[in-house]
Amino acid sequence: MSSLSDLSPTERQLVAGKAVDDLGSDRDDHVLLQVRCGRSHHVATVFDTALGAVYESLVGQHAHGQRDFIDEAHHAGRHGTRYTDILRGDRFSDDLVPAYCECGMHELSRTELGHAIDAHRHMIQLT
Template identity: 50%
Template sequence: MDTKEPSPLDRRRIARKAVEALGVGRSDHAIVRVTCPASHRVATVYRTDEGPVIVAGGGPGAHGSRDRVDTAHHGDRLGSEYVDMLESTRFEDDEVPARCACGSRTLSRAELKRAVQTHTHALAVP
């Protein structure tokens, strides 16, 4: 096993701490925002001291900057955030789980990396 690369679990812990370190103004560090056709926030990539971190899933603020806890259209609370480094190990899939009030989605790390590299600040997913 290659001990130079952190395990996926360790990498996600590092990513979560990096995002938490951004504090309440973390939106100031957003570099890519991903939305669905209904304009729900699906994911955001943040610039952190550890590198780009993706935060995906439904939680507070899923409809933009409204200061309220999001509730899905059917009255269920959305799940917790999935937080991970944008870079992954060579043994992992390209896919990142995400969701919004419309339902579950899968995002591509490669597509998100291209958006970061080309300074694309907003992506819409089908």
């Protein structure tokens, strides 16, 4: 495989998604950081993978949390789109990454997420 810095944004996202998938059923044991909104909806997660820290979020309307079900009568067919990327951006990566919860769209800073991990925080509550 070529260097991560040689990958296009789309390739980086695919490689990041595979790294999270490779964690298998033990992925919860590899959580570095969780992000929740002010109403405690799940917004995003950062996992420790073989590639390093990988960011994952569902973008678009979806259930509040991993164990919640989408209210089909209101959101039929809207399950969100998985967005993954290597947290450590390269010189071409935007600092902001997309996220979503039932409260709406969010943009999170890669730098701030990295600082939270460095400070050994396990949860960020958005205000």
